[in-house]
Amino acid sequence: MSVPRAVDIIIPIYGAADELRDCIASVAAHTDLETHRVILVIDGPQELPSLPAWTILQNERRIGFAASVNRGIAESTRDVVLLNSDTIVTPRWIEKLIDAAYSHEDIGTVTPLSNNATLCSVPRAFEENLIPDIASFAERVERVSMRSYPRIPTGVGFCLYIRRALLDDIGLFDAKRFADGYGEENEFCLRALDRGWLHIADDATFIYHAGHRSFGNSRAERQRRARAKLPRRYTAMIAEFMKRDPLAEVRARIAAARMASAIRHPPSGLRIAHLVHGWPPFQHAGTELYAYWLVQRQRENHHVAVYTRGADPARGEREAVELDDGGARVRIVTNHFTARDPLRRNAIRDRALERDFEKFLTGERPQLLHVHHLAGHTFSLAHVAKRLGIPIVMQIQDWWFVCARVNRFDRDGNRCDGPSPAKCARCVTLTRVPAMNGLMHALRRRAARAALATADVFIAGTNAIRDDYANVVPRSTPFHVIPYGVAIEPILWSGARFGRRFSRRSAAEAAAAPPDTSARRPIRFGYVGSNAPHKGLHIAVEAMRGIDPSDATLDIHRGFTEEEKPRVFAAMDVLLVPSIGLESFGLVAHEAMACGVPVIASAGNASEFFPPGDSAALRAIVRRVIETPSLIDEWSARLPEPKHVDAHAEEIEHVYRSVLR
Template sequence: MNLIKDDYIVDIIVPVYNAYEDLIECINSINIAKTNFNYRIIIINDNSTDNRIENFLQNLKINNYIILNNEVNLGFVKSVNKGMKYSSNDVILLNSDTIVTDYWIDKLVEKGYSNPYIATVTPYTNNGTICSIPKFLNDNNIPDGYTANEYANLIERISIRKFIEIPTAVGFCMFIKREVLEKVGYFNEDDFGKGYGEENEFCMRAKYKGYIHTICDYCFIQHKGSMSFKEDKLKYIKKNLNKLNELYPEYDLTIKEFIENTDLKNIAEYISFHSDLKVNKKYNILYLIHNDVYDDIKHPIGGTEYHVKDIIENSDKTKYNFFILFAEKNIIYLRIINDKINKIFKFFISEQLKINTFYNFEFFDILKNIITHFDINLLHIQHLRDLPITTISSIKGFFKYLPIIVTVHDYFPIDPTVNLLDIKNEFCNAKIDKKKCSKCLEQRLGLRFEILDSWRNTFKSELSLANLIITPSYSAKNYLINILGIPDENIVVIEHGINLNSDLILERNSINLIKNKLNIAFIGGLAPYKGSGIVFQILDYFKNNNNIQFYVFGNLGDKKLEYFNSKNLYKFGRYKREEIIRLLKNFNIDLVIIPSICPETYSYTLSEAWAAKIPTICFNIGATGERAKCNKIGWVIDRPFNSNSIINIIESVIENKEILDEEKIKFNRCSFVKDVKVMVKEYDELYMNYINDSYTPNEKIDVIVQSNKYFYDKFFANIYLNNTDSNLIDIYKKEIDLMKNTFGWKLLEYIRKRHPRLGGFLKNMIKIYIKHS
């Protein structure tokens, strides 16, 4: 750019033959396009038969317009040459069926002078053979939802600024240096007079003079011309191509090899993905979480994942792009979702992320690039398990004004074991007892007691940097205030919602119902911390009672329950979340027991029972007890939390079913459950409040280009990873993991570590066996 003088002028050469409407659009786009350069527009009217052309050109009384009229029709090549010979400056040849965009001149000139050997520069377009996007070599429309300028902004924003040499410029728009015209000459009028192939022949001549041709991968202009031609024109094109190959026998092979090997194919695919993503036209929300919300990648999907999925699925995906980031060992996953895309990417780091990882440079480098590349407008942390604990402070260090919201779904910021239960599954209420805490941390997570103070202090410090903290219940909020000392005003309570679709709630299938019995259900996964021991005692106590039928909906995480059977027990097993309300109705459930002995921060099972208008029994602990007491629904049991209290309630209901009827009547007053659409509206208003407040995505070109290059490389690495071979790798990995859990493998590992020589001997024996088997 230092070669460009202050008095630099570039001439835009526009040959015109009829096509009045196209010309109007083209000239208007030139007039309104922003630029920092001085330019002239030289229009050559090639004896157009449409009188409107002449009238229009006569009315162009702007100083930088020069109108040249041909007395007879000279054809495209002679008209272009006439304009280039009139000029003494660098030129941009421009078809009259194009629409230019902001700073298009600046970008072409800048690219042209980035290398002294560059002869021509061609921008990207929707219809320009090797310069076509979003589909390479195709006649494309500009993707839906974009104007030409908006699409050009996107192309510039995601450009990797890669220098790509092309074998020839494309004639719809090409920048040519004046020095090249002086050394190489003008277009070949004798062999290509009527047009087509003239720019290719010119570029081959320039190449023989030691020049090169390139594409400006951050410039886009629209080209309305079609790559489909009538039969007579196809014959003419074929003739010119034959002539081109006579002059330059290597031309066809050069083009063929370029198309087969060029990076432009990959870049076009990269652009196509971003065209659907529309990062410059949507709000971009990044969620950090401990697991995927669509697939059981790490473990079965739970309440936190369902909550995030509810927001995504019920939000306006034409307004938002959602990015979900989570980690498993040394793999960082990024799922991207909008109305057209649901795609997952993998990023690999050298060090495995663990529950007690406080900082990881590689992770933050990935996160920083994601935030920059995708113009993330808001970061919403849903869970930090298996992610660095210092995420908030680290991100604030890079992006000071990026809004960060944290939702606390469990007690992870207070207790790494999450549920505030000691090793005996007794409620500890977050009190620190060195003996109990040491045993609990060591046996459950392999952590030392000393981590607890730094854990809580770090989370207190991190949460203080968040713009807002959300809890789904007041009981969860109070724990953050009382244990971590988070100010009350920094925390808001937003209850979770569920799908209250009437079809799900009211539909009944014809099934074999057991009549004249009290139908009692346990719903959700049952594990020790969820009260599986209490469930076992209840089932065992009533196993011979013919007045009760028990149903268990959900997974069993307790061997005692798994092996327990009785005539009045039906184990439904795992269910789809969207069908549980209907199932409760179909099985005529009268009462739902929620036996959780740890303080829930919410309780989806409570909401689902209430949505089905079924009374509940629960303990007065956490959000479950808080919500039941507040709404005065069902039975809330104070300490001690054991099976006896629940058994007494069940027996009283058997004796007097009117008690149950009284509880059911309460649902006629109100649903007591928030609809997911109401919740999503609350989040939409919240997000817009913070997004529109102060944050502007990074606008430093060098930082943006670096992040673009980073994701471009990962984009194609992930295309490879997502093919069949990748699936086979996952299968083999799972098979190896299963093998490592066998007794034989563990025995060999023990011998290898304790008795290396014997281990070596066994290793050689195995090799001999495999060789001869």
């Protein structure tokens, strides 16, 4: 058996220009192009980035994936590697694939491991896995590999090494029956099996696959049509493969290597599942950040998993991806809030999501479930955990359970004095059928109260939340008020402008200090958050109207990373929190105060208050600060020492232990 020195890499191209650019860069970086040849097959007219001077075949019209692949194969006389244009290859990929292909004379195809390759997916099989650091993950895969080359029933077309001897034996892909872009490699591999050829996975090679970038929303229907064309024995073979799971040891070695570099969970650690409606870096609102910080602390001593919602526009409804976030499993299920079913759209019931959540809980076997928020999911997920006998810690983060607008902010822009069926039905439209709107509100109200009734204990960050829910939650269920901690480290600047923040002078010293107006002009007022109406940004903008920019400015901060947050607060003198709707805790205000920045707010924790929605009252405070800048020092001197998130995590764990006793 002669091992080839050179192979041809065939990349069919249709759309996905950004991914193609990354693919080409990775191939150029990790392939010996003096030895191997790359053939680009452009499937029909399309706008593309500039292409390297490789072999290029241009289809006059679009002929489909299988036909484009066949054209590339016909151009070659060597072994070939079919490579999707939305992949990123890694070091020594070609050399390792060749080694695997010629480890046995009967091997016909080789498929590398990938984050998104059905039966060859890692770290979780038959899932799309998000891999933040492709290079280090690929290095780990190669380092722990035993070169066991497990046999698989079919290759996977995202990256498929095919020996020329196999092509000479059975021919090309069936481009006529499988013109839609799915199923062609499965049918090809079935024909190869019938001729005695083998298919293997290369457990030493990892290739990143973005996936689903060429067909958009049509891919589900294309996949369905392709499955219908495959023989029944294919489904049986895949079921048998999943039952035997010959890649289990491969995934276990990768997982063990990951855990060896992470903090090990002690024998006394708990198994904790978190349920939240978003996850950084994809969502950055207060509840999502709070859950993220808590999980980062808990994973040091416990086994932690997260079930959350995502909204990647490239994914279809209910499609899920898996993320290993520092040792914590995070399952992200897509919800674009576009469901036609009003029960699902309004989080009342979703049978498919319930089944997926049950599978998640069954696999994780948590000792308790910490519910942070059910928005973007469904109220009924709480019943899934209850049915499985899992204790529930329900953290109430806002007024979503009692208000479809979340913050008791009515449609006219005013604060609501409390819910009632008729008033809520007039305020929020939950269905396009007007006659059914009242019924839908009644169903939502009943589903919300039923979900609350599943809790074994409640947690809130403020007494205001507890008081507003006093007549909604079961009176016999314990309710803990635990103010949140913050996980921010301030930047300690030197110089007159910033030094005052961190000196912690007494109020008397601050008041006695001579004014330093020149060093504080313009005074920088800051706003952090979205432009949602209940956040009151328009109130802050109106309050600043007529203020001379040389005296004071309003800087609006959004879209920054957690790492950038200390610099954001360091760039302001005073934070404005002009909310109209109710705020459950005011995490941003606490972070600002932890950085020595005083807060002017309409409610919550602040150095100075003004009536909600009253821009004139806020403008008066702003003018007073301009006239007397030493107020900033006085307020800074009175700021309380913030509670750190580590202390808060310990308080939460005490609640966990009380539930599990």
